[in-house]
Structure formats: C-alpha cells, structure tokens
Amino acid sequence: MAIKVGCLFLLLLPLLSLSWADEITCLKTVSSCSQCMLSGPQCVWCTAPNFKRRCNTLSGLQKAGCDASHMYNPQGSVHVTRNDSSNEPTTGTLFLQPQQVTLHLRPGVSQSFPLYITVARNQRTPQLNMDTSLMPAEVNITFSNIRHGNMIVEVNVEASNCHKTSDNSTQDSTGPSFVHITPRGFLQSLKLEIILDCECDCKGNREENSPSCDGHGDLVCGSCECYQPYSGQHCQINVGSNFNRDDKTCRQGPNAPLCSNRGTCVDGECLCHSQENPNERYRGMFCECSNFDCPFHNNRYYTTICPYGCKSESLNTFHFLFRICGGHGSCECGQCICDNDWTGEDCSCTLDTTSCMASNQQLCNNQGLCQCGSCRCDPPYAGPTCESCPTCLGPCQTHAECVDCRVFGTGPKKDRCQDECNYLIVTKVGSKTYIDAPCKMKSREDSCYFYFSISQDREGIHCTAAAMKECP
Structure with a gap:
C-alpha cells in the first residue's frame, strides 16, 4: 500500500459504526464506562459512587459536581519501544528512528509522532513514497513531510471505531495490531503496534x-x-426470591397500575422492562419515567441501531441518529431538559439572537420582537430583521418637521417641539457642504429649503443640519 509523503491518505471506512464526523452527543442512558467511551471522543465517565449521570462531556461533569479525581477520560498515548542509534548509512540505504512504536488509540482521538529518516550524504533525496502493510479497516494513517534532506516525517494515526478488523476475523480490534511503514525502495521499516482503548482501565479497580x-x-x-x-x-x-412484599410499594397510588405497566414488581420493588432499542429506558421507583416519551420537533427520526447484529444485512449499513427534544436537549421523565441557549417544550426555540440583529445593531431594527431566532415584525415593517417597510416614510420625510422646529423654530410642530421632537440629538454646521448626502426639505411656513442628515446609533437619533435656510 503506497502513501506519498506530504499527501493526505484516507482509507474508505466501512459503514459498520457511527462515524465520529457525524454529530455525536454523549449518551445519557449508557450503563457502563466502555459504552460511554464508545459514544464519542468527547465523552467522559465519572467513577464516583451514586453519581446520577456518569457519561457526559468534561464541562458537563464539572457542572454536575464530579471531582476531577473521579473522571475517566483516556486520550491515548505514544510510547517508543525501540530507538537504536546508528552511524551514517552507506549509499543505497537509509536509517529510521525510532524503529518500533506502541500506540494506544481511543477512537476519534489521533496520535502523532516524528519519524526521522537519515540517508547517506552523497545520495540524492527526492520526495519519498511511503508503503504500509495491511492495516485494520478502522485505522487511518496520515503523513506530512516536515523537512527534506535528513527528513522528519510526521506520522498521524487515528482509529474510527472498535469493530473487528474484518468480517471473518476472530481477533478483536482492541489489539494489538501490527503495521509496518517502509520508505519505498528500501528495506528498513518502522513497526507500529496499535492497541485500541475500547475498554476502561478503571475496571481493574x-x-x-x-x-x-x-x-x-x-x-x-x-x-x-x-x-x-x-x-x-x-x-x-x-x-x-419467592417472597414478594405487598405490591402497594410498586404502585404510585391505590388504583395506579403496578410499576406503571412498565415493569415487574419483585420483592416490593419495580424492575423496569427493557426496550428493543437499548438507548431507550424506563426508570424511577415505579418505572414512571422514560427517556423517550418526549416531544419531537419537525425533523423527527428515530434510532435503530443493531449492536448485536441485524437480521437483515442491509440494516447493518444504516444508522438512524436518535433525535428527540429537537436534538437540543435530553428527555427526562417525559419532559425535555433543554441545552444551554435552547428553550421550549421540544427545545426547538433558540435563545441566540444573532440572526435577529439588524444592520444598525438593534434587535429586529427595534421594530419587532426576536422570538426563537426569528423576528416578529410590527406592521408595516417586514423582512428577516424588520428593516423593510415599503409604505413607510423615508428618514428625510419622517424627521423633517422636527428638524424645522428644533433648528429654526419654525414649521407645524414649533408649538409642541419640546414634547414631540426632543428625541433628536442636533448638531449645526455652517452649510450643506459639510453634510454627507443631505436631505433637502421645504418648510411649509416660509417655503425656504433646509438641509440635514439623519443617523442612528446606540445613543439615539442624530441630526446634522445646516444652520441657514435657502430662501427663494
């Protein structure tokens, strides 16, 4: 298998597991550390006893109060197991350092290390091609050439999942697997021992x-x-045990169904039924809660994963991502617990107002309300940020009478200028030549023209007006 240094090498991955490139969140219903590790490279397991939601992101566990000493979050490792030194190679040969490396890979988390290639001084060193022996299907190797001459090649290794190396293989891909990397045309090679971290080391404790x-x-x-x-x-x-306590302890009320019709009463306690989908669970003292009886948003689609193999071969190649609560929250006892910046019964309403920001940096142009990331404009305003108003007067017509009374003390609003026009922040200049793109308006009182411009910022509406009118 040939790989050219400096070029990206990417194996085509079989669709046997959910790709880390897909949108993944830490599963809230996993029952073991290993399941948590496989639910995403960003997922961390809390080993503290009696902790409610053990599988979460690092920030999620920190917020929930899991101490750092109880967080299990392996990121893999690189260990050089053989790194012999040598004199300068003779013509026609080269020397590699290191000669053997052991990699522990957590799926979705890459590991890198430098490979030093030394050639004889009198030997030309064109750009090399790198050959690799057969690799597990879930392992990707990328090379980049950092320096020519006596070269340093960056080797990057990443695993996509923890499935077996092939359909008829009896070896679990947790490893170890061995891969040889050899510069084309030479005999020396680097031996990689690859071990996938798919089981939690905390099981040893x-x-x-x-x-x-x-x-x-x-x-x-x-x-x-x-x-x-x-x-x-x-x-x-x-x-x-054949002894069952009074089943009243398995009912929420005198006439309530036993274990909410979702479980079996054993020794006075409810054992909740399992679901066909392992990600769906009943819980609670009376099995009254579930993590899937919550509202779906418009983009409803259901999860169907076959962890133990599907009857139909075609189903093995499809994955339906479990979406509930709009994909922006978790289902807790029939109610959506929304993620930060999301709200609503189905967590479909965003609290982010970025899409409502108008060009004047006002939410919905100050002519409407921002609701769930969209502007609800007050008539007659319209548009994504309420900046469109075909029937509205332009700024020149809208403010002309107030400019007339504030600057010159004339016009139809001169007697109520203080009450209706005090909103204007007025600046007078010598002539219209000092005003960019001025409005030219005619006073109804004296038929004289006056010039001004209008602008708006966080402080308010500004008027820059020429101090003198032009009269015919």
Missing part, C-alpha cells in the same frame, strides 16, 4: 462485595456489577 452494592456485587468504575440472583442499581433486589 474492582471493589468486591462493595457496601455500595449492598454486599451483593462488585463496584466497578462507580457502577455495581451484581451477583446472581441480585439486581438493581445497588444490587438490593433478590430476583430469585
């Missing part, structure tokens, strides 16, 4: 018979792994 799990399970990465026949968030339910 297992607390057996943990009190947090009621002594009936192990605490792993902050979550309980229950021993049989126990179940529940804290392994507090003996599923195999």
Whole structure:
C-alpha cells in the first residue's frame, strides 16, 4: 500500500459504526464506562459512587459536581519501544528512528509522532513514497513531510471505531495490531503496534462485595456489577426470591397500575422492562419515567441501531441518529431538559439572537420582537430583521418637521417641539457642504429649503443640519 509523503491518505471506512464526523452527543442512558467511551471522543465517565449521570462531556461533569479525581477520560498515548542509534548509512540505504512504536488509540482521538529518516550524504533525496502493510479497516494513517534532506516525517494515526478488523476475523480490534511503514525502495521499516482503548482501565479497580452494592456485587468504575440472583442499581433486589412484599410499594397510588405497566414488581420493588432499542429506558421507583416519551420537533427520526447484529444485512449499513427534544436537549421523565441557549417544550426555540440583529445593531431594527431566532415584525415593517417597510416614510420625510422646529423654530410642530421632537440629538454646521448626502426639505411656513442628515446609533437619533435656510 503506497502513501506519498506530504499527501493526505484516507482509507474508505466501512459503514459498520457511527462515524465520529457525524454529530455525536454523549449518551445519557449508557450503563457502563466502555459504552460511554464508545459514544464519542468527547465523552467522559465519572467513577464516583451514586453519581446520577456518569457519561457526559468534561464541562458537563464539572457542572454536575464530579471531582476531577473521579473522571475517566483516556486520550491515548505514544510510547517508543525501540530507538537504536546508528552511524551514517552507506549509499543505497537509509536509517529510521525510532524503529518500533506502541500506540494506544481511543477512537476519534489521533496520535502523532516524528519519524526521522537519515540517508547517506552523497545520495540524492527526492520526495519519498511511503508503503504500509495491511492495516485494520478502522485505522487511518496520515503523513506530512516536515523537512527534506535528513527528513522528519510526521506520522498521524487515528482509529474510527472498535469493530473487528474484518468480517471473518476472530481477533478483536482492541489489539494489538501490527503495521509496518517502509520508505519505498528500501528495506528498513518502522513497526507500529496499535492497541485500541475500547475498554476502561478503571475496571481493574474492582471493589468486591462493595457496601455500595449492598454486599451483593462488585463496584466497578462507580457502577455495581451484581451477583446472581441480585439486581438493581445497588444490587438490593433478590430476583430469585419467592417472597414478594405487598405490591402497594410498586404502585404510585391505590388504583395506579403496578410499576406503571412498565415493569415487574419483585420483592416490593419495580424492575423496569427493557426496550428493543437499548438507548431507550424506563426508570424511577415505579418505572414512571422514560427517556423517550418526549416531544419531537419537525425533523423527527428515530434510532435503530443493531449492536448485536441485524437480521437483515442491509440494516447493518444504516444508522438512524436518535433525535428527540429537537436534538437540543435530553428527555427526562417525559419532559425535555433543554441545552444551554435552547428553550421550549421540544427545545426547538433558540435563545441566540444573532440572526435577529439588524444592520444598525438593534434587535429586529427595534421594530419587532426576536422570538426563537426569528423576528416578529410590527406592521408595516417586514423582512428577516424588520428593516423593510415599503409604505413607510423615508428618514428625510419622517424627521423633517422636527428638524424645522428644533433648528429654526419654525414649521407645524414649533408649538409642541419640546414634547414631540426632543428625541433628536442636533448638531449645526455652517452649510450643506459639510453634510454627507443631505436631505433637502421645504418648510411649509416660509417655503425656504433646509438641509440635514439623519443617523442612528446606540445613543439615539442624530441630526446634522445646516444652520441657514435657502430662501427663494
């Protein structure tokens, strides 16, 4: 497989998993650290016991109060495992440093390192092509040539997912996989050992018979792994027990359905039913809450992911991104909890007013209201920012009578000038030659012409007027 230094090399990826290029948010319903890691490169897992939403972005966990010491957020690593030195190579050969590198890759997070290529001084060094041995389908390698002569080549490696290397492979792509990088025409090569970080290292910190799990399970990465026949968030339910307490404890009220018709009452506690879609869940003491019975916005489409394989081969190549609450919030117990800068029953209303800003830096030209990112203009104003008004008077006609009374004390508003025209900030100049694009208006009282211009800023409406009229 040939790759030219300085050129981007990109493998075509099979559509076996959701690409990191797609819009991804941290899944709120994952039950394990490993599922959280696979839901997106920006996702972090909180290992603190009894933490409600463990899988979130770094900022989300910080806001929720997860201490930094409990945050599991691997970003991969580069470790040089062989880096022998050598004298200058002879003609026809070259020398590579390092000779072997071990990479730990978290899907979606790239790792880079320099590859030093030394050639004999009397040997010409045209731009090299780089050959690679067969790579796992989910691994991409990019090269860039930083310096010619004794060259330094930047090697960038990234994995897209954690699926197996091929359909008939029995080796999980967590690794290790080995790839050789060889300058074309030479024998020396760099050996890459690639290990995908698809399982959480915090699993090694297992607390057996943990009190947090009621002594009936192990605490792993902050979550309980229950021993049989126990179940529940804290392994507090003996599923195999034939003794059932009064099922009143499984009802919200005297006549309420058992476990809201969404679960089974076991030993006086509700075990909520599982859904066909693993991302959809019931929860709560009475299974009264769900993360999917919330309003959808206009762009409704549903998730159908086949984590354990679909019956139809065609479904394996399609992914339907789960959208709910307009794609701008989470569904909590039948209500949308909107992200920052979004509101409304279905989180479809943005609080961002950028699209409502008129050219004068006023929201909706101060002639309407900005609602959900769109202007609702007061008649007769129209347009995206309420700056269009075909039937409105222009600024010259609108302000002429106030300019006449404020500057010259004449005109039809001279007797009520203080009440109706005090809004003008007036500046007088010697003549119309000092005014850019002046308005020329005729006074009704003396038939004389006067000249002025109008501008507006945050301070108000400004009038620059010539101090003298022109009379016929």
